[in-house]
Amino acid sequence: MIDDSDILDLLQRGPTTSTAVALGLSVSRQAAHARLKALVESGRVVREGVARATRYRLPTAERWERNFPLAGLAEDQVLRQLVAEDAAVARLTGEAEGLVAYVVTELVNNAIDHSSGNQVRVSAEQRGTLLLLEIEDDGVGVFTHVREMLSLPSELAALQELSKGKTTTAPERHTGEGLFFTSKAVNFFCLTSGAQAWIVDNRREDVAVAAVEPKQLGTLASVEIDLVDVRSLAMLFDEYTQDYEFAKTRTVVRLFAIGVRFVSRSEAKRLTHGLDRFREVVLDFRGVEGIGQGFADEIFRVWGRSHPAVSLEPANMNETVAFMVERARRSER
Numbered sequence: 001m002i003d004d005s006d007i008l009d010l011l012q013r014g015p016t017t018s019t020a021v022a023l024g025l026s027v028s029r030q031a032a033h034a035r036l037k038a039l040v041e042s043g044r045v046v047r048e049g050v051a052r053a054t055r056y057r058l059p060t061a062e063r064w065e066r067n068f069p070l071a072g073l074a075e076d077q078v079l080r081q082l083v084a085e086d087a088a089v090a091r092l093t094g095e096a097e098g099l100v101a102y103v104v105t106e107l108v109n110n111a112i113d114h115s116s117g118n119q120v121r122v123s124a125e126q127r128g129t130l131l132l133l134e135i136e137d138d139g140v141g142v143f144t145h146v147r148e149m150l151s152l153p154s155e156l157a158a159l160q161e162l163s164k165g166k167t168t169t170a171p172e173r174h175t176g177e178g179l180f181f182t183s184k185a186v187n188f189f190c191l192t193s194g195a196q197a198w199i200v201d202n203r204r205e206d207v208a209v210a211a212v213e214p215k216q217l218g219t220l221a222s223v224e225i226d227l228v229d230v231r232s233l234a235m236l237f238d239e240y241t242q243d244y245e246f247a248k249t250r251t252v253v254r255l256f257a258i259g260v261r262f263v264s265r266s267e268a269k270r271l272t273h274g275l276d277r278f279r280e281v282v283l284d285f286r287g288v289e290g291i292g293q294g295f296a297d298e299i300f301r302v303w304g305r306s307h308p309a310v311s312l313e314p315a316n317m318n319e320t321v322a323f324m325v326e327r328a329r330r331s332e333r
Contacts, residue, residue, distance in 0.1 A: 002027055002035045004044075008058070011045065014130035015057040015224065051210040053190050053199050057127055064089075065123040068108075070115070070137070075108040078122055088126040095230040099185060100131065102233060106178040107135040107221045115139025117218055126227075130187075133223040141193035142219040155194050157270060159209060162191075163198060164274060185231050188224035202231070263292035272303045276310060286316035296328035304329075 002025060010016060010024050022032035036056050039045035048055050064086040068078055079101055083090050092100060104122070111120040117139030125132045139145075146158035162179055183189040183200040191198045195214040200207050203226075275281050283299070285291075304312050314325050 002031060004035065004039060007032075007035060007039065008044070011056065011058045012128050014128040014226070015048070015055040015132075017055060021056070049190070050197075050212050052208050053197060053210055063123060063125040065121065067119050067121050069119050070112055070117055073108075073112055073120070075105040075112065078108045078120075079104050082122065082124060086124050088131065089124055092227070095232055096131075096225070096227050098233060099225060099230055100133070103133060103182055103186060103223055103225070104135070106182050107133075107223075110142070110178060110221075111135060111137040111139070111219070114142065114145055115219065116145075129226055129228045131225045131227055133225070134220065135223075136218060136220040138218045141215065141217070142191065143193045143196055153270075155196050156209070159196055159198050160270070161274060163207075164278075181236065182221075182223070185233060185236055186223045187226045187229070187231070188222075190222040191219065192222070193219040263295055265294045265298040268295045268298035268303070272299060275303075276307050278310060280311045280313065282313045282315055284315050285318070285321050288321055289318070290320045291324050293324060293327070296324040297331065300325060300328035301331050 006025055007021055010021060016024075018033040018036055019029055021027075021036065022029040025032065036045060036047075040047045040056070043059070046057050046059050048057065064082065066078075066081065066085075082104060089100060108120060108122065111117065115137040117137040120135060120137045123132075123134045140148075141155075142162070143155035143158040146152065146161060147155055150158070150161065152158050152161065163183075164180075179191070183191075183198075184202065187201075187203050189198075189200040189202075192212060192215060195211055197210040197212045198207075199210060271283075300312060304310075314321075317325060
């Protein structure tokens with residue numbers, strides 16, 4: 001029998017999942033989920049998110065939230081008002097202060113430059129050791145915008161492009177690195193637009209795509225920063241930067257089709273679109289059951305031969321995938 005007080009004690013540390021509760025209390029996930037559901041129904045716990053993005057937290061009373069007209073707005077104006085009016089943010093120093101400034105200005109700037117909306121909502125709330133930030137605009141939606149500007153076949157393809165790290169629809173003003181670095185810098189990141197959510201959980205080194213209830217307008221960026229375990233921006237930039245130029249990213253194939261076999265050359269071409277902007281590309285095949293000869297050949301022989309300056313590095317392959325990759329690479333020689 002789970003004691004509700006044990007769950008509430010866990011939630012004092014910040015939002016968590018039913019799986020984490022089950023592991024923390026050494027009970028089954030079903031038992032943890034049942035107790036969490038009862039606590040939600042009683043109002044003692046709040047449930048947020050959908051699918052793999054579901055989180056449980058304690059109710060809170062204090063939340064800073066403001067709406068800003070996008071016309072003529074500057075991102076530093078939002079940051080200054082947040083620091084001036086929210087006590088939790090005002091107390092931050094060092095790495096935490098710098099990280100919050102980076103995240104807020106990057107996400108607000110994206111709303112200003114790309115959303116074509118009328119306003120942006122910004123909120124901040126501290127729950128235990130976690131600082132939760134939300135930036136939401138009422139524009140066309142980030143995945144729709146990228147899909148239209150780059151003539152991509154779907155919002156899912158647009159999401160895939162954004163996750164690579166250098167996609168921008170305004171190259172004269174942006175490098176396309178902001179969303180990528182934001183997703184890597186925080187403990188938890190979720191970008192929701194249309195019927196898709198891009199989820200990056202750096203605590204578990206996990207990334208996912210979830211189908212969500214369609215969002216009619218705009219983009220919602222939800223961020224969690226653990227104030228006692230702040231990720232260093234300098235170390236992050238060092239990891240992904242060579243000679244002050246963004247040089248590396250990881251394309252995680254499993255994000256977009258867990259358990260699905262990749263067969264066609266057209267799938268390979270969609271995957272490699274834009275990767276010539278990088279020097280090193282890590283293709284993570286975790287969760288991919290198998291790939292076809294055409295898919296492997298298109299990536300590792302055709303595309304690889306056409307882009308000799310780019311290092312293609314496959315990772316987390318099962319025996320089937322490894323066989324097809326090696327076969328394609330032998331053909332390249």
